[in-house]
Amino acid sequence: xxxxxxxxxxxxxxxxxxxxxxxxxWLSEPLAARIREIxxxxxxxxxxxxxxxxxxxxxxxxxxxxxxxxxxxxxxTCKGRYLDKRVHSRIVVEGPIGRxxxxxxxxxxxxxxxxxxxxxxxxxxxxxDLYDEGRRARLSDLAIRPLGRFCKMYFIHRGFRDGYHGLVxxxxxxxxxxxxxxxxxxxxxxxx
Numbered sequence: 001x002x003x004x005x006x007x008x009x010x011x012x013x014x015x016x017x018x019x020x021x022x023x024x025x026w027l028s029e030p031l032a033a034r035i036r037e038i039x040x041x042x043x044x045x046x047x048x049x050x051x052x053x054x055x056x057x058x059x060x061x062x063x064x065x066x067x068x069x070x071x072x073x074x075x076x077t078c079k080g081r082y083l084d085k086r087v088h089s090r091i092v093v094e095g096p097i098g099r100x101x102x103x104x105x106x107x108x109x110x111x112x113x114x115x116x117x118x119x120x121x122x123x124x125x126x127x128x129d130l131y132d133e134g135r136r137a138r139l140s141d142l143a144i145r146p147l148g149r150f151c152k153m154y155f156i157h158r159g160f161r162d163g164y165h166g167l168v169x170x171x172x173x174x175x176x177x178x179x180x181x182x183x184x185x186x187x188x189x190x191x192x
Contacts, residue, residue, distance in 0.1 A: 016077045017044075020091065024107045025052070031102035035074060038100075046095030047075035054106040059165045064173070065157035069106075070099060086125035115172065123176060127183035137185035142178060150174035 017039050021027070027035075031050065038044050049070040054061055061067065072080075072091045080093040109115040150170050153159045159166035 018075060018077055018080075020073045020075075021104070022106070025104050028103050028105060031100065031104060034100055034102045038074070045098035046079040047072050047091065047093030047097045048100050049097060050074060050100045051103045052106050053103045054108050056108050056162075056165055056169050057110060059162065061162050061165065061169070063157055063161040063166055064153045064159035064169050066169075068157070071104075072097065073104065074100070086129050087122050119172075119176060119179070123179040123183055126180040127187055130180070130184050131187045131191075135184065136188055137181045141181040142185065145181060146174040146178040149177045 019035065038048070050073045052069040052071055054066045054069065056066075072093060075091055075093050076095075079095045080091050082089050082091055109118070150173065153170040153173050154166065159170045162169070
């Protein structure tokens with residue numbers, strides 16, 4: 001199953017089933033076979049969360065919370081839609097959702113240049129989404145949330161298992177949270 005980034009209609013008994021892939025993702029062969037099986041079966045769920053295994057700077061991550069990533073990527077178009085958000089928009093499905101263990105692979109950032117190019121956009125958009133939702137930055141958002149993100153990623157989700165890659169990713173995750181709330185605070189200051 002050759003699939004490029006975007007939304008793809010998958011033909012079969014279950015008509016109007018779409019598969020969503022980002023430009024930095026690809027299907028494993030077992031996943032392609034599983035998707036064929038699902039679309040050619042008469043009984044299926046309205047959507048499927050698919051296991052995603054992610055690489056960070058060339059290393060397949062085993063911790064940091066990335067090992068538990070199951071984005072909803074296969075769905076019936078009549079039952080699913082995207083949420084209206086600038087950052088990390090996701091598909092929501094009205095109906096039963098199944099889970100597929102055969103993975104999608106995800107090559108996130110190969111270097112710091114790629115990371116920080118995305119970082120700037122996502123922290124700005126994240127701050128704008130929060131502002132539009134009526135959220136306002138508090139001192140605790142700047143002082144405690146980043147530390148909480150680091151501890152959650154590094155200790156609870158065992159980022160330490162990934163060595164230097166895990167430490168760097170957890171630090172960047174904390175800095176991303178700090179920057180998003182700093183940008184939210186800046187938005188508040190500019191709009192008073």
